[in-house]
Amino acid sequence: SQQGEEDPQALSIQEGENATMNCSYKTSINNLQWYRQNSGRGLVHLILIRSNEREKHSGRLRVTLDTSKKSSSLLITASRAADTASYFCATEGAQKLVFGQGTRLTINP
Amino acid sequence: GAVVSQHPSWVICKSGTSVKIECRSLDFQATTMFWYRQFPKQSLMLMATSNEGSKATYEQGVEKDKFLINHASLTLSTLTVTSAHPEDSSFYICSAPLSGAYEQYFGPGTRLTVT
Numbered sequence: 001s002q003q004g005e006e007d008p009q010a011l012s013i014q015e016g017e018n019a020t021m022n023c024s025y026k027t028s029i030n031n032l033q034w035y036r037q038n039s040g041r042g043l044v045h046l047i048l049i050r051s052n053e054r055e056k057h058s059g060r061l062r063v064t065l066d067t068s069k070k071s072s073s074l075l076i077t078a079s080r081a082a083d084t085a086s087y088f089c090a091t092e093g094a095q096k097l098v099f100g101q102g103t104r105l106t107i108n109p
Numbered sequence: 110g111a112v113v114s115q116h117p118s119w120v121i122c123k124s125g126t127s128v129k130i131e132c133r134s135l136d137f138q139a140t141t142m143f144w145y146r147q148f149p150k151q152s153l154m155l156m157a158t159s160n161e162g163s164k165a166t167y168e169q170g171v172e173k174d175k176f177l178i179n180h181a182s183l184t185l186s187t188l189t190v191t192s193a194h195p196e197d198s199s200f201y202i203c204s205a206p207l208s209g210a211y212e213q214y215f216g217p218g219t220r221l222t223v224t
Contacts, residue, residue, distance in 0.1 A: 031211055042113075042202055042215035043153070088152060092211050095141060097204075099152045 006089060006100040014108050019076040021103040023089030024069075030092055032065055034074050037086045037102075046074075046087075079107045111137050111207055115216035122193055122223055130188045130219045132159075132203030138183035139205035143213070144176075147200040159186040159203075193223040 007022045025032070031050045035043040049056045049065045049072065056063045062075040076083055084107045090097040112135040122128050132142055140161045145153040157167045157178055165178035177189040190197055200220050204213040 033212055035215075040200075040218070040220070042115075042217040043204070045212040045214070048212055095206055095211075095213075096143070096155060096158065097153075097213060098155070101152050104150075 006087075006103050008103060009101065010104045010106070012106040012108060013079060015079060015081055017079055019079050019083070019105055019107075021074045021087055021089075021105070023072045023074070023100050025072075025089070025091050025100070026070065027091070027093075029067070032063075032072050033090045033092060033097070034061075034063060034072075035088045035090060035099075037088065039085070043088065076105075079105075081107050081109050083107050111205075111214040113203065113205055113214045113216040115201075115203060115219050117219060118217060119220040120222070122221070124194055124223055125192055127189055127191045128193055128221060130190075130201055130203075130221075132186045132188070132205075132216050134184045134205050134214075137205075137207055139186075140183060140208075142180060142186040142203055142205045144178065144186075144188050145202045145204070147202060147218075149200075153202060156188075161186075190221065193221070195223045197221065198223045 005024050033048045034046045037043045047058045047063050049063050060077045065072045086102045086104050088102045089100040114133045116131045142159040144156045147153045156171045157165045159165045159178045159180040161180045167173045180186040202218045204215045206213045
């Protein structure tokens with residue numbers, strides 16, 4: 001079963017702008033992960049944030065986690081055309097990943 | 110980085126036949142692998158957990174006799190879709206975690222089309 005919802009379902013922005021995606025989940029978590037999927041391909045791990053962390057950075061990525069609201073956000077700064085992909089959050093428990101519905105991000109040149 | 114491969118990348122088969130999909134961890138050993146299916150423009154749904162040397166564990170609603178999983182070695186898990194039907198057409202993806210790590214490494218996926 002799906003853990004939660006992602007918002008928005010689709011996002012289209014201009015190259016250079018920032019993109020923010022949100023994820024909500026339902027159960028308590030050990031960690032929350034974000035993955036990217038290019039069309040018709042497998043998933044690539046982007047970043048992991050542990051339940052005791054509130055914010056984490058990796059390059060142009062910034063992830064926040066609010067366990068009281070059971071929500072997370074992924075910010076991609078200075079977007080590039082190559083960032084066009086679907087982005088999924090996933091909660092991990094006993095090594096199993098439960099994915100959100102995903103956000104389809106389109107970066108327009 | 111850890112690499113997971115899948116074979117074939119796409120397959121077309123006739124209704125009623127069986128299809129085997131391989132998932133290999135190329136540069137690490139994986140005692141556990143996971144199989145997902147993904148319908149167009151939808152998220153990934155976990156089907157089963159493949160355990161090396163023991164039986165796979167299936168998620169609720171997944172028919173174990175239809176989706177046979179074998180994890181014969183520390184680098185290979187196979188998913189066999191038996192008596193395939195058009196509704197089995199989907200994108201099948203496997204993943205494996207590195208030992209002691211939480212993040213997973215995904216194969217490139219296999220697109221199955223049943224005619």
